[in-house]
Amino acid sequence: MPKDDNIPLENRSYVKSNDLIRYGKYRSSNLENKICSLALARLQENPENSDLEVRLYPGELSRLVSDKQHIYRDLKELSKSMTGHTMILEDGKGNFEAFSVIPACSYRDSVFTVKFNSCLRSHLLNMNTTFTKIDLSTALSLSRTSSYKIYELLKRDLYRSRPTVNKGCVDVEYDLFEFRFLIGSCNIDSPYVQNRIKTMSVVDWEELYHVLEKNGSKADIKFKTTDRLQNQCIKLAQEELFQKSDIKFEYELIRIGKSYKRIRFHIYPNKPSNNSGSEERKRYLEQMSGEYQMEIPRDMTTVTQKLYDKYVGHNKIAKEDMDYFIRIAEDPLEVAAAIEYTDKQGYVANYIGYIVSVIKNKYYMDDPTNVYKGSHSEAVAYNEIQEKSHSNETKKAVWENIKKQKDFEYFLAYEEKEEDLSFIELDELMPLDDSCKKYVEWRLKKFPERTPWHIQTDD
Numbered sequence: 254m255p256k257d258d259n260i261p262l263e264n265r266s267y268v269k270s271n272d273l274i275r276y277g278k279y280r281s282s283n284l285e286n287k288i289c290s291l292a293l294a295r296l297q298e299n300p301e302n303s304d305l306e307v308r309l310y311p312g313e314l315s316r317l318v319s320d321k322q323h324i325y326r327d328l329k330e331l332s333k334s335m336t337g338h339t340m341i342l343e344d345g346k347g348n349f350e351a352f353s354v355i356p357a358c359s360y361r362d363s364v365f366t367v368k369f370n371s372c373l374r375s376h377l378l379n380m381n382t383t384f385t386k387i388d389l390s391t392a393l394s395l396s397r398t399s400s401y402k403i404y405e406l407l408k409r410d411l412y413r414s415r416p417t418v419n420k421g422c423v424d425v426e427y428d429l430f431e432f433r434f435l436i437g438s439c440n441i442d443s444p445y446v447q448n449r450i451k452t453m454s455v456v457d458w459e460e461l462y463h464v465l466e467k468n469g470s471k472a473d474i475k476f477k478t479t480d481r482l483q484n485q486c487i488k489l490a491q492e493e494l495f496q497k498s499d500i501k502f503e504y505e506l507i508r509i510g511k512s513y514k515r516i517r518f519h520i521y522p523n524k525p526s527n528n529s530g531s532e533e534r535k536r537y538l539e540q541m542s543g544e545y546q547m548e549i550p551r552d553m554t555t556v557t558q559k560l561y562d563k564y565v566g567h568n569k570i571a572k573e574d575m576d577y578f579i580r581i582a583e584d585p586l587e588v589a590a591a592i593e594y595t596d597k598q599g600y601v602a603n604y605i606g607y608i609v610s611v612i613k614n615k616y617y618m619d620d621p622t623n624v625y626k627g628s629h630s631e632a633v634a635y636n637e638i639q640e641k642s643h644s645n646e647t648k649k650a651v652w653e654n655i656k657k658q659k660d661f662e663y664f665l666a667y668e669e670k671e672e673d674l675s676f677i678e679l680d681e682l683m684p685l686d687d688s689c690k691k692y693v694e695w696r697l698k699k700f701p702e703r704t705p706w707h708i709q710t711d712d
Contacts, residue, residue: 265389266687267293270376272344274385274409277376278434278441279340279354284331286401287317289355290392292367293377298603300378305369310605312571314365328365332358335367339442341434342372347455351447363577383673385409386683391498400490402436407500407520412678414522426517429506431458433474438486439465440473459514479506479513499523499682522682557585564592574605582612591616648685655692656680664695 267290281289292307314328335355343349350372357368369377385408395401410425433439439461440446445468446461465473476482487504495501501523507515557579565572570592578588591611601607610616655661668674668691679688 265294266386267297267389267392268377268380268384268386269293269405270380271383271385271409273342273373273376274405276343276345276349277340278342278431279338280437280440280442281338281398282334283396283398283401284317285335285338286395286398287393288331288335288365288367290387290389291317292369294389295603295606296369296377302378305371305374305377307367307369308606309365309367310609311363311573311577312569312605314363315571315573325360328358328360332360337442339447340370341441341450341456343456349450349456351450362580363573385412388499388684394497395493397489397493399436399438399486400493403487403490404494404498404500406435407494407502407518408498411500411520411522411682412673412675414520414677416677421521423520424517425520426507426515428458429514429516430462432516433462433476433482434458436486438475438482440469443469443473445469495523496525498525522677560585560588564589567592568596568604570605574608578608578612581609587612587615648689651689652680652685655689660696661692664692667695 288309291309291313295307295309296302296305335358336353338354339351340354341349341351352370352372354370354373355367356370359366375381385405387405387408391404392401395404406427407425410423413423414421427435434441443465445464449461449464450456462474466477476486483506491502491504499522501521503519505517505519506513507517509515560579561572561575564570565575575588578591579585582588582591591608594611594616595601595604595608598607658664665676665679668679672691674683674691679691
């Protein structure tokens with residue numbers, strides 16, 4: 254049975270290796286970015302995923318695709334686009350490789366399956382190098398491709414921020430032509446670019462830009478002039494990230510000779526304070542993770558109608574999800590049994606996918622057992638501390654008590670060494686749920702005989 258975790262959307266995240274963020278160039282639309290972000294979060298719920306395939310279910314898709322009546326048509330076009338993109342991934346030492354990010358997509362029985370290229374495995378799963386954690390709700394809320402790409406780029410270096418050093422500012426500089434390809438404003442899929450790259454021993458991004466400028470179409474270069482790049486791209490991303498994300502930035506263009514050749518960013522930690530931006534992000538999260546109901550089909554039995562009445566909106570189950578559950582079940586009552594069984598599990602991640610698995614494998618016929626990392630006792634331990642930290646009022650109290658534990662310094666040393674996470678990231682930037690969870694998991698791993706319910710709180 255899969256080991257999953259029922260984490261609300263607003264608390265989900267995904268990770269990418271720093272090399273993938275810094276050196277990987279590919280073109281994508283904003284919808285493709287959202288699909289890939291959600292797929293990555295799903296993929297990383299199961300690090301042992303051998304085929305790098307991810308299934309996205311009807312309720313999730315209906316919230317991402319704007320036209321619910323033509324979801325098949327839109328996903329068909331999306332699949333053509335996603336499988337047609339080439340990534341150029343350098344290693345920072347003059348070497349590079351080229352491959353399709355998504356070699357295959359499929360849409361069957363209302364389930365959209367995305368397959369990531371095996372070349373990306375070491376950059377997405379079980380990484381032995383530095384990585385960056387991306388907040389999923391932030392990635393999904395960004396309205397511009399350039400905002401999304403700039404967010405990932407700058408987030409990569411935010412970990413270096415120290416409040417007592419340069420007021421928390423971190424400086425990072427990019428070649429301006431390479432930056433254009435990094436954020437997707439230059440079409441790296443162009444055959445002119447691809448053919449020229451094949452002849453290069455070291456990628457020259459300025460030369461590729463001029464190849465595209467000379468031979469490509471008008472659509473191959475967005476924000477062609479420096480003024481357009483600033484006013485229609487960077488400044489809009491600057492404002493959106495300030496409103497919605499955990500980073501803010503200033504920047505300056507640097508001349509070399511008569512032309513601007515480099516761009517320098519000054520990055521700061523940020524707590525969104527703009528009320529309109531916060532409300533906009535809140536509305537988006539409610540749209541993504543709240544109840545989503547559509548007209549219930551009229552040609553259904555009384556039993557089926559009662560299932561829809563009871564479960565649409567339950568734990569964010571969408572009407573489209575119920576459609577799918579009933580279609581794959583031998584009997585509608587199996588759907589109710591599967592949902593009730595899933596709700597009894599102590600640690601479940603992909604809630605919809607788990608229910609699908611329960612229906613197909615009839616797990617509900619077994620006695621339900623809470624299992625976390627193969628251990629019932631660890632599930633009890635995890636659940637107890639999760640219950641203590643459930644409310645907003647007690648989350649901070651739980652974390653403050655964890656910081657007082659005698660082994661907290663050992664925990665920090667482990668996170669610094671193994672996860673490249675600083676105290677500031679754990680204490681200020683990361684959601685408290687994630688910080689508490691990391692401590693629980695470390696303690697269970699380090700001291701399996703000592704359970705986290707020994708942690709005392711003041712509530």
